[in-house]
Amino acid sequence: xxxxxxxxxxxxxxxxxxxxxxxxxxxxxxxxxxxxxxxxxxxxxxxxxxxxxxxxxxxxxxxxxxxxxxxxxxxxxxxxxxxxxxxxxxxxxxxxxxxxxxxxxxxxxxxxxx
Amino acid sequence: xxxxxxxxxxxxxxxxxxxxxxxxxxxxxxxxxxxxxxxxxxxxxxxxxxxxxxxxxxxxxxxxxxxxxxxxxxxxxxxxxxxxxxxxxxxxxxxxxxxxxxxxxxxxxxxxxx
Numbered sequence: 001x002x003x004x005x006x007x008x009x010x011x012x013x014x015x016x017x018x019x020x021x022x023x024x025x026x027x028x029x030x031x032x033x034x035x036x037x038x039x040x041x042x043x044x045x046x047x048x049x050x051x052x053x054x055x056x057x058x059x060x061x062x063x064x065x066x067x068x069x070x071x072x073x074x075x076x077x078x079x080x081x082x083x084x085x086x087x088x089x090x091x092x093x094x095x096x097x098x099x100x101x102x103x104x105x106x107x108x109x110x111x112x113x114x
Numbered sequence: 115x116x117x118x119x120x121x122x123x124x125x126x127x128x129x130x131x132x133x134x135x136x137x138x139x140x141x142x143x144x145x146x147x148x149x150x151x152x153x154x155x156x157x158x159x160x161x162x163x164x165x166x167x168x169x170x171x172x173x174x175x176x177x178x179x180x181x182x183x184x185x186x187x188x189x190x191x192x193x194x195x196x197x198x199x200x201x202x203x204x205x206x207x208x209x210x211x212x213x214x215x216x217x218x219x220x221x222x223x224x225x226x227x228x
Contacts, residue, residue, distance in 0.1 A: 032214030043118075043204050043219030044157070051214075087156075089215045093145065093208055103173075104149075104157035 004088045009109040018075045020108050022088030025069050033064060033071045036087040038107070044087060048073065075110075083112045117141075118220035120205050126226045133192040135223050137205030144210035146188035147217065148172075148180060150201040157204065163188055164210065195227045 005023040012018045024033070032051050036044040048055060048062045050071070055062045061074040075082055087107040121136035137146065147162040149172075159172030161180040169180050177199060181189045188207075192199055202224050206217040 034215040041202075041222065041224070043206070043222050044217075045219065046216050049214045049216060091215055092213055093210075093215055093217075103159070106154065106156040 004090055004105060006086075006088050006105070006108045008106070009111065011111045011113055012078055013113050014079055015077050018078050018082070018110060018112075020073045020075075020086055020088075020110070021070055022073070022090075023070045024088070024090045027068050027090050028092075030092045031068075031090050032092055033062065033068075034089045034091075035060070035062065035073045036089070036104070036107075038085045038087065044104070047086075078110075078112050080112050080114065083110060085109050118205055118207055118218050120203075120220040120223050122223050123221060124224050124226075126228065127192075127195050128228050129196060131195050131227075133195050133225065133227075135190040135192075135203055135205075135225070137188045137190070137207075137220055138186055139188075139205075139207040139218070140186065141207060141209070141218065142185070143207035143218075144185070145208045145217075146182065147206040147208075148178075148188065148190045149204045149206065150174070151204060151222075152201050160190065195225075197227050199225065200227045201225060 034049040037047050038044040048060050050062045063072045085107040087104050118139045127133050145164050148160045149157045151157045158174050163169045163182040179191045202222050204222045205220040208217045
């Protein structure tokens with residue numbers, strides 16, 4: 001399972017775009033990059049996933065360079081309700097004909113300031 | 115709307131008691147997981163199951179057992195609860211055909227062992 005490195009915490013003002021970068025130097029060919037959001041006292045929520053280039057949905061964008069050794073989660077115009085912990089995961093549950101254990105790590109704690 | 119439910123949001127037990135935490139998903143998912151989450155340690159995988167009656171140890175299985183008699187239900191059992199098992203317990207499920215790490219989480223059970 002590819003090890004990931006992301007900042008422990010970030011602060012941002014309301015209305016700004018926030019970019020959280022995750023490093024995953026030993027990503028494997030079949031691995032996907034998945035991001036979760038977790039609010040206090042709740043379970044994590046899947047927000048976006050990608051394999052290469054750019055993925056966008058109604059919540060966020062995910063930028064993946066050609067070498068796939070890092071990825072950037074972009075949250076447009078954050079609000080106070082985006083204050084949460086964001087986790088980056090790399091791997092593939094369905095890959096390799098078997099199963100991979102999931103490691104969430106400690107994530108990035110984003111604090112949005114009024 | 116997809117849903118993973120857990121039997122209790124809050125639970126208080128005494129040392130030595132047998133504790134059952136139940137998780138039910140309504141998405142017909144093959145895979146189900148139990149995690150615990152502690153401050154500063156992120157989410158850690160206890161056990162997972164990829165089919166009825168099948169189970170695999172995660173990173174921290176000691177002191178826990180699991181049961182999966184039906185596809186939609188996955189139970190976590192603490193045979194003899196100890197104070198170091200005080201934690202937030204999260205259940206998740208995923209489809210075996212899903213690439214990457216898209217999982218659906220329940221709301222969590224905050225267990226206190228006195």
